[in-house]
Amino acid sequence: MSRIAYVNGQYVPHKDAAIHVEDRGYQFADGVYEVCEVWKDNIVDMPRHLDRLGRSLSELRIGWPMARKALEFVLAETVRRNKVHNGMVYVQVTRGVSRRDHFFPPQDVAPSIVVTARASSPAAAEKQAEAGISVVSFPENRWPRVDIKTVALLPNVLAKQHAKEAGGKEAWYVDADGNVTEGGSTNAWIVTRDNKLVTRPAESGILKGITRAAVLDLAKKEGLSFEERAFSLEEAYGAREAFVTAASTLVMPVVKIDDTVIGNGHPGMVATRLRQLFHTVTDLKAV
Template identity: 80%
Template sequence: MSRIAYVNGQYVRHADAAVHVEDRGYQFADGVYEVCEVWQGNIVDVPRHLDRLDRSLKELRIDWPMARSAVQFVLRQVVRRNRVVNGLVYIQVTRGVARRDHFFPSDDVAPSIVVTARSADPKAAQAQAEKGIAVVSYPENRWPRVDIKTVALLPNVLAKQNAKENGGKEAWYVDKDGNVTEGGSTNAWIVTKAGVLVTRPAESGILRGITRQAILELVAREGLTFEERPFSLAEAYDAKEAFVTAATTIAMPVTRIDDRIVGNGHPGTVATRLREMFHTATDLQAV
């Protein structure tokens, strides 16, 4: 079956999907995006993702390309037309197509929107979670507004490629003070030897992850001991367990950081438990 994409008002074959060469997302990375998990025929946490999309758009002063309800309809249609039961759906909005100029284009330039979806194998993801992943630390080198989910991901690409070339699945950014900020495409967590769950505050310096929010609700619901504070790379090396969270990974155990084995080298019980319970703390919208 051919994959289907939605591009500026039309459902087209994925192989034929295209945007104009002067789309500002291509020319300037002048756009934002969201990724939602699709789980057992449901799109996960659509309201939260669209709330964050709204915030990102407002921060960059980009208008919605269509009504919010219409975006929800398109998300469901793209998932349905691609017959995705488990996987992800991606939405990207840019400032639109205009002559290349650093200044914003005139108000009559409409924002561009692209939505795609693809399937993923939940068994493969679970097998990875039962083994755990390695992360590789990388100096923080991004602009300060990482709280906006923009398509300007070149620093993330370089960090994640460095991780791959050094045997890792994910990168962990480390700031000038030696503290872990977040992953290249995930939020970062540790569990101390005293059993305290720790993650960095989301007021600044990291993206306020939607999966992160759901995990925090689970933590509160289950009465886990928790601290929202910075943690250093050295503290992470010494942690009892570690994991990362994102729509594409849920809660994924980390068993190695750089050349250090985390805990006993196996996925920890906290990460495993949160992963198992995750969808009980999410909003599920049937396709």
């Protein structure tokens, strides 16, 4: 089946989907995005994702491309037209098309919007989770406003490529103090030797992950002890467990960081349990 994309008011064949060469997303990475999981014909945590999209737009002074209710419909319709039962739906909004100039374009320039959806294999994801992944540390080199989910992801691309070439699946950024900030496309977690969940506070220096928030809700529901604080790479090496979270990975156990095997080298009980229960605390919007 041919894939369908939504581009500026039209559903078009994916192979024909295009934005003008002077779109500011292409020229300046002047745009933001969101990615929602699609699980069993439901869009997961769409209200939280759209809340964060609204915040990102506001921080960059970009207008909504349409009313929020209309965008909810477009996301669901794009999922339906692509017959995605399990996978991802992606929305990108830029400041629009205008003659290349660093200054903002005139106010009558409309934002551009693209929505795409694609299927993924739950079986393949579970197989990876059963084995766990390796992460590779990388020096933090991004701008300070990583709390805004912008399309300016070149540092993330370079970090993740470095991890891939070193045999890892994800990179963990490490700041000048030796503390882990977050992954190239995930939030970072450890489970300490005394079985306490630890993840960095989302006030600054990391993206306020939607999956991260759901896992914190789940930890509270399950009565798990947790702390939102910085943790060092050295502390992570000595952790009982480690894992990453994102809409694209859910809760993904980490079994190796750089050359250090974590725990017994197998996914830990806490990460595995959180993954199993994840959707019990999420908002599900049927498509």
